[in-house]
């Protein structure tokens with residue numbers, strides 16, 4: 488009983504909103520379906536990967552639970568990982584680019600501060616305020632990240648004001664001088680008559696995190712993580728490719744091969760697959776013979792490859808989107824094994 492429970496991999500997903508939708512879409516694109524008995528139930532199964540229990544939590548809790556080892560795997564925001572457990576060696580970022588929740592953590596000041604446009608200006612302002620016996624007040628829900636960043640940039644003598652929502656309103660309401668908050672489109676910053684100062688303090692998106700303590704040495708868990716990573720990586724790669732099939736006349740398989748590979752960048756991942764076509768029109772042994780050529784090319788090379796195939800005589804070219812491209816092994820899994828030691 489205990490042994491069987493130890494084999495179940497607990498995988499936490501954001502419980503609501505865009506994070507929930509995007510996580511489910513990501514898994515579905517890999518052929519994995521989260522099956523939930525009813526919307527109020529906070530556990531689910533993952534159809535397509537037996538042995539995984541899906542748990543639905545808030546993104547902040549996912550960071551804590553994975554770091555503490557209560558959950559093996561989770562999807563959350565990188566900003567939250569850095570803020571809550573930036574230097575926790577037990578928390579591993581397994582995939583750092585899940586492609587949604589793309590935001591930047593930035594400083595924003597009132598648009599009227601025309602002399603302030605860089606971090607250097609902020610450092611000077613903090614020093615000036617200090618000489619007047621005041622402190623620069625920064626409203627944020629990222630105190631650890633902002634404090635660390637300010638220290639690195641020589642911005643000293645500031646006060647962090649805790650703000651868990653509507654942070655952009657803090658300067659106009661008078662309880663802070665500036666803010667450090669995440670931005671996606673910049674709308675909230677502009678609508679509150681603020682402007683961004685300096686570059687991003689942090690770039691963030693959704694990440695897959697894992698517990699070093701719970702994964703290390705657990706072969707059953709690692710095998711499930713490997714399968715998940717294989718599917719995510721191969722599907723993401725697959726999306727970038729098209730498979731092209733064309734019929735080409737030629738005097739021999741070698742002659743067609745030479746013509747197709749004349750443009751080596753359009754000739755597929757390894758090279759074209761070429762097979763004789765049993766033509767329903769020509770008599771057996773007729774010359775030219777017809778050959779079917781199949782190449783897998785990156786999406787942006789699809790039209791150049793079609794033009795190249797046309798130039799060397801291809802007719803009836805068909806395309807198919809590629810589902811998966813598997814490499815010899817999962818690169819993310821190799822990195823994970825290395826990190827686990």
Ligand SMILES: Nc1ncnc2c1ncn2[C@@H]1O[C@H](COP(=O)(O)OP(=O)(O)OP(=O)(O)O)[C@@H](O)[C@H]1O
Nearest residue numbers: 545546547563564565566567588589590669671691
């Ligand atoms: N406007 C946005 N656009 C894109 N990503 C965002 C946006 N707002 C927040 N995020 C990202 O979403 C993740 C979850 O943040 P959020 O605090 O909204 O989660 P939550 O706990 O589900 O929300 P709430 O606090 O409203 O319950 C964070 O990593 C953050 O970077």
Ligand SMILES: O=P(O)(O)OC[C@H]1O[C@H](OP(=O)(O)OP(=O)(O)O)[C@H](O)[C@@H]1O
Nearest residue numbers: 652653654668669670671672673674675
């Ligand atoms: O640059 P934009 O596209 O305008 O997005 C930025 C807004 O999104 C986040 O708020 P969220 O929606 O999470 O609500 P919150 O104010 O409760 O944090 C963030 O705190 C900003 O307010």
